[in-house]
Amino acid sequence: MKSPTREITVQEELDLDRIKHLAGRFRRAIEACDQTHLPSTFQDFPAGACGDATLLLGKFLEQNGFGHFDYVFGAQAGKTHAWLQKADLFVDITADQFADNDHRVIVEYASAWHNLFQEELKYTADFENYGDVMRDEFRAAYDIIAARL
Numbered sequence: 001m002k003s004p005t006r007e008i009t010v011q012e013e014l015d016l017d018r019i020k021h022l023a024g025r026f027r028r029a030i031e032a033c034d035q036t037h038l039p040s041t042f043q044d045f046p047a048g049a050c051g052d053a054t055l056l057l058g059k060f061l062e063q064n065g066f067g068h069f070d071y072v073f074g075a076q077a078g079k080t081h082a083w084l085q086k087a088d089l090f091v092d093i094t095a096d097q098f099a100d101n102d103h104r105v106i107v108e109y110a111s112a113w114h115n116l117f118q119e120e121l122k123y124t125a126d127f128e129n130y131g132d133v134m135r136d137e138f139r140a141a142y143d144i145i146a147a148r149l
């Protein structure tokens with residue numbers, strides 16, 4: 001796979017394949033959960049779940065050796081969305097909530113679709129940095145999803 005701006009190394013290609021596999025597994029694990037045991041944002045997954053799903057996926061990728069990703073929140077034409085990003089690598093398991101994107105899992109370099117969004121917020125995707133109540137809620141949700149992996 002080639003990026004419009006640079007060649008992808010063999011290691012990046014291997015990492016890309018591994019991240020695609022992990023992201024797909026994580027999404028399937030979310031879908032296999034009883035949604036009533038997850039935060040309310042997951043009730044209509046993937047719709048409305050992008051922020052929380054992004055943070056949880058970030059933890060999963062970190063625990064699988066990929067380090068920290070950035071949580072990116074963007075807006076475009078009256079809609080908002082969140083995804084993971086590391087440099088020009090985009091990882092998204094909820095983009096199919098939008099009519100203009102039918103990809104269940106996106107893991108790619110230089111995502112043209114994500115670049116349509118105006119970046120509004122960007123920070124390290126790690127719910128461990130949150131306050132006690134939010135951190136505990138995310139840990140509980142993560143444990144429920146991880147049990148389905």
